[in-house]
Amino acid sequence: VSTAAIVVIGNEILSAKIADENGPWLTRELRALGVEVRRIETIPDEIPLIVDALGRAKSQAKWVFTSGGIGPTHDDVTIAAVAQAFGRKVVSEPRILGMLEARYGDRMNAARKRLADVPEGADIDWHDGAYFPVIVLEDVAVLPGPPLLFKEGFGRIRERYRSAPLFSRAVYLALGEGDLAEHLDATVAEFPQVSIGSYPRFDVQADYRVKITFDGRVRDEVEAALAFFRRRVPEKCILRED
Amino acid sequence: VSTAAIVVIGNEILSAKIADENGPWLTRELRALGVEVRRIETIPDEIPLIVDALGRAKSQAKWVFTSGGIGPTHDDVTIAAVAQAFGRKVVSEPRILGMLEARYGDRMNAARKRLADVPEGADIDWHDGAYFPVIVLEDVAVLPGPPLLFKEGFGRIRERYRSAPLFSRAVYLALGEGDLAEHLDATVAEFPQVSIGSYPRFDVQADYRVKITFDGRVRDEVEAALAFFRRRVPEKCILRED
Numbered sequence: 001v002s003t004a005a006i007v008v009i010g011n012e013i014l015s016a017k018i019a020d021e022n023g024p025w026l027t028r029e030l031r032a033l034g035v036e037v038r039r040i041e042t043i044p045d046e047i048p049l050i051v052d053a054l055g056r057a058k059s060q061a062k063w064v065f066t067s068g069g070i071g072p073t074h075d076d077v078t079i080a081a082v083a084q085a086f087g088r089k090v091v092s093e094p095r096i097l098g099m100l101e102a103r104y105g106d107r108m109n110a111a112r113k114r115l116a117d118v119p120e121g122a123d124i125d126w127h128d129g130a131y132f133p134v135i136v137l138e139d140v141a142v143l144p145g146p147p148l149l150f151k152e153g154f155g156r157i158r159e160r161y162r163s164a165p166l167f168s169r170a171v172y173l174a175l176g177e178g179d180l181a182e183h184l185d186a187t188v189a190e191f192p193q194v195s196i197g198s199y200p201r202f203d204v205q206a207d208y209r210v211k212i213t214f215d216g217r218v219r220d221e222v223e224a225a226l227a228f229f230r231r232r233v234p235e236k237c238i239l240r241e242d
Numbered sequence: 243v244s245t246a247a248i249v250v251i252g253n254e255i256l257s258a259k260i261a262d263e264n265g266p267w268l269t270r271e272l273r274a275l276g277v278e279v280r281r282i283e284t285i286p287d288e289i290p291l292i293v294d295a296l297g298r299a300k301s302q303a304k305w306v307f308t309s310g311g312i313g314p315t316h317d318d319v320t321i322a323a324v325a326q327a328f329g330r331k332v333v334s335e336p337r338i339l340g341m342l343e344a345r346y347g348d349r350m351n352a353a354r355k356r357l358a359d360v361p362e363g364a365d366i367d368w369h370d371g372a373y374f375p376v377i378v379l380e381d382v383a384v385l386p387g388p389p390l391l392f393k394e395g396f397g398r399i400r401e402r403y404r405s406a407p408l409f410s411r412a413v414y415l416a417l418g419e420g421d422l423a424e425h426l427d428a429t430v431a432e433f434p435q436v437s438i439g440s441y442p443r444f445d446v447q448a449d450y451r452v453k454i455t456f457d458g459r460v461r462d463e464v465e466a467a468l469a470f471f472r473r474r475v476p477e478k479c480i481l482r483e484d
Contacts, residue, residue, distance in 0.1 A: 011439050014280065015410070015457060016266075016273040023284075024261045031258040038256065039291075042265075042282040045439075049281075049302075060291075073423045073440040074430050104420070111423030131444070148445045168257070178346070181315045181353030188316050197253050197287075198315040202373070203390045215257060 001217075002035045002163035005057035008042040009050055009069040009078055010145060021147045022067040026154065034163035035063065045069050050081035054140065058085075063161060065154075068145030070132070072111035079135070082142055083119035092116045093124060096133055125156050167222040168215050171230065172208035175237040176200065180210060183232040191225040193218065208239050243459075244277045244405035247299035250284040251292055251311040251320055252387060263389045264309040268396065276405035277305065287311050292323035296382065300327075305403060307396075310387030312374070314353035321377070324384055325361035335360045337368065338375055367398050409464045410457050413472065414450035417479040418442065422452055425474040433467035435460065450481050 006023050013020045023040045030037055038061045043049045050069070057064040069078030083090045097116040104112055118124065118135050125134035134153045135142040143153045173180065177200050188196050197213040212229065216222045230238060248265050255262045265282045272279055280303045285291045292311070299306040311320030325332045339358040346354055360366065360377050367376035376395045377384040385395045415422065419442050430438050439455040454471065458464045472480060 011437065011457075012441055012455070014269065014282070015278070015408075015437075015455075016270040017410075017439075017441075017455065019266045024258075027256065028258040036257070038286065040256070040284040044280065071440070071442065072420050073426050075439055107420070109420065109424070112420040114423075115420075146442060146444050166257075168259075177314050178349070178351065178354040178357075181356075182351070184315050195253065195257075197259075197317055198313070199254055199259075200313065200388060202388050213254070213257075213259065215253075 001062070002161070003038050003061040004030050004035045004063040004065060004161075005038055005061035006040040007050065007053045007057055007064065007066045008040065009045055009066060010042065011045050011075070013042055014044060020067075022143075022145065022150045025147070025151065026065060026067070029154065029158070030161065031166065033158065033161050034165045035161050036166065037061075045075045045077055047077050047081045047084065050078060051085045054082065054085040058139065062139060064140040066140065066142050067150055070142065070144040072114050076114070078142060079117050079119065082135075082137060082140060085140075086119060086137060088119040088121060088137070090117050091120045093118045093133070095124065095126065099126075125153075127156075130156075164217055166215060166217060167219045168213065169222055169226045169241065170211055170213045171226060171241050172239045173210045173212065173233065173237050174208060174239055175233065176209050180212070180233070183229060184212070186232060187225055187229040190228055191221060194221050194225040196225065196229075243304070244403070245280050245303040246272050246277045246305040246307060246403075247280055247303035248282045249292070249295045249299055249306065249308045250282065251287055251308060252284065253287050253317070255284055256286060262309075264385075264387065264392045267389070267393065268307060268309070271396065271400070272403065273408065275400070275403050276407045277403050278408065279303075287317045287319055289319050289323045289326065292320060293327045296324065296327040300381065304381060306382040308382065308384050309392055312384065312386040314356050318356070320384060321359050321361065324377075324379060324382060327382075328361060328379060330361040330363060330379070332359050333362045334358045335364075335366060335375070337366065341368075367395075369398075372398075406459055408457060408459060409461045410455065411464055411468045411483065412453055412455045413468060413483045414481045415452045415454065415475065415479050416450060416481055417475065418451050422454070422475070425471060426454070428474060429467055429471040432470055433463060436463050436467040438467065438471075 027037050041053045093116050122135045122137040143150050195215040199211045214222045214225045269279050283295045364377045364379040385392050437457040441453045456464045456467045
């Protein structure tokens with residue numbers, strides 16, 4: 001199955017300086033590609049915590065994406081952490097180094113040289129005019145934190161992840177969860193392959209009380225689960241579907 | 243030190259049906275209270291994954307907050323997971339049960355009875371007119387997922403977490419990270435107690451190239467680190483502070 005984990009590396013998010021855009025954006029992109037996101041972990045710019053999160057991500061999902069911690073300054077430690085997670089060395093990539101030398105000339109310095117560092121054996125996605133490389137090591141893709149770069153970088157590798165589509169249906173009800181639970185239990189028991197969620201609303205803006213969602217890889221199963229559930233609930237309590 | 247971890251339990255977030263509001267909101271609230279958030283983990287409604295996340299959260303932070311998975315339906319498994327993480331039984335809380343019986347009368351059923359389930363020995367925050375209890379077991383606070391309820395529930399317990407304030411300063415520069423890195427390294431070496439971050443912008447809307455942040459518990463150290471860094475950078479490249 002096509003599953004993913006997202007590791008967001010960013011003190012600026014944990015200290016509430018900015019809200020993370022990349023995690024929610026990538027979650028939507030992956031979903032549209034048919035990839036099921038299993039976890040999103042936001043952690044500090046600290047190598048041991050990144051290595052730990054990468055290990056968990058790799059063991060729980062097929063694909064792993066990191067956001068942030070790429071660049072020339074002291075708080076950019078993602079490359080070192082990814083290398084460590086794989087037991088690889090960090091090496092200077094000649095193609096990137098050449099590009100940096102052409103770009104910076106006599107403004108080249110130790111910090112800018114770090115931009116050519118990659119885990120040994122990584123695949124480099126690079127093209128003329130690109131501002132930065134996208135680094136992919138086995139199933140881990142390393143993307144920069146600024147949303148503009150994150151999105152452009154993911155765009156370069158997006159098609160690698162396209163999978164069988166995920167199907168999703170929903171029904172909106174005028175009945176509370178306490179009255180729906182037994183019908184949900186029956187539907188869950190009958191359709192173990194369909195992921196069924198129940199989401200109540202309590203705010204006055206809502207024009208329904210509960211949204212029930214049906215998700216799966218097989219369209220007919222998703223439709224059958226929705227139909228089975230609908231038949232059990234009083235027709236007048238069903239407001240709409242989507 | 244006052245640190246926190248947030249565990250967001252929600253298939254609806256991982257499947258991109260909604261964007262999580264509670265994690266970013268609670269991160270801002272905790273920061274304002276002087277609590278440093280160390281991790282935010284978004285995971286599915288699955289007991290083993292919740293137990294695993296709670297163990298990690300408890301070991302890496304003083305306070306733990308969960309969002310979601312509370313209610314009467316099959317996908318509401320947070321109470322069972324919290325009990326399991328502490329090796330406690332799930333018991334029916336008589337005060338909550340009494341309130342539910344008064345509220346629902348002859349519409350009481352097995353699903354609604356589940357709303358009185360709590361991990362044995364938990365502290366219950368409850369008052370007349372409250373729609374739901376806030377359950378706190380040792381350092382773990384259990385909050386419901388709908389943002390309206392999440393925020394109201396946190397409001398009841400907020401003052402328990404107030405700590406010594408965190409101080410934050412920032413300076414905005416017209417110079418790139420490659421030119422700033424050596425000055426950052428020097429500042430980091432001189433002020434090990436201050437957390438220093440470097441955040442470049444690449445979008446045309448930005449009126450600066452890099453924002454450098456200084457965070458710490460001691461105001462004088464934060465101010466001294468900022469002043470030390472400023473002295474090393476050409477004055478004309480400093481655009482503003484906040």
